[in-house]
Amino acid sequence: MSSIKNIVFRLIASRYPNAHKTSRISTKITVKNRKNLILGKCTNIDSGAYIMNGRARFIMKHHSGAAIGLLVVTGNHMSIPGKFFKDVTDSDKSRLDTAGEYDKDIIVEEDVWIGSHVTLLKGSHIGRGAIIGSGAVVRTTIPxxxxxxxxxxKIVGFKFNPNEIIEHEAKLYPEDERIPKATIELNYEKYFLSRIKEINKYIKP
Structure with missing residues (x-):
């Protein structure tokens, strides 16, 4: 049975020119631009996903996955005097958006778990190993x-403490691909230890 499933998943992945053959993509998703969906090894996108990636890319790197109901929005609507917003085309945006402000890639690094019904907005960059809780709306860089x-x-914690992150990375990544110890410790202090009171207040029932 597992071999049949693997064949089915490979057939589905073959519909997407930039999806690795080991990626698992539900048939019940909507993708505006298949060429702008880049999926690494052993990735998965579950049912109900809506990926609005017309002029920018949605990139999910190796061993990451998203639960049901993922919404990806790589661009904003453009307002043009004399046109209803629904009449503004991608050609209009390409012609007028010279600064690239309306459409930006969304990047999900390795080993990221995205919970159900998460929204990722343009320019979001989710760091390696992060966990995105169900219903979250991400619009910035997540360490x-x-x-x-x-x-x-909002950041409410880290999956591992700094020593555990260092040990974890040593087992999974070549030395030149590991996150520097100084960066790991700085992030843990900046986003967690120095904000514990604020975090406890935020998550308190």
């Missing part, structure tokens, strides 16, 4: 191994 919840998404 590696952070746990975020809410709208807007």
């Amino acid at each position: 590696p191994y952070a746990i975020v919840v809410g709208n807007p998404a």
Whole structure:
């Protein structure tokens, strides 16, 4: 049975030119631009996803996955005098958006788990190993191994402490791809230890 499932998943992945053959993509998702969906090894996107990636890319790197109901929005509507917003085309945006402000790539690094019904907005960058809680709305950069919840998404903790992150990375990544120890410790202090009171207040029932 598992071999049949693997064949089915490979057939589905083959519909997306930039999806790795080991990625698992539900048939019940909507993707505006299949060429702008880039999926690494052993990634998955569950049912109900809506990926609005017309002029920018949605990139999910190796061993990351998203639960049901993912919403990805890589761009904003453009307002043009004399046109209803629904009549503004991608060609209009390409012609007028010279600064690239309306559409930006969304990047999900390795080993990221995205909970159900999460929204990722243009320019979001989710760091390696992060956990995005169900219903979160992400619009900024999330540091590696952070746990975020809410709208807007806020950091409420880290998956591992610094020593555990260092040990984890040593087992999984070549030395030149590991996150520097100084960066790991700085993130843990800046986003967690120095904000414990604020975090406790935020998550208190």
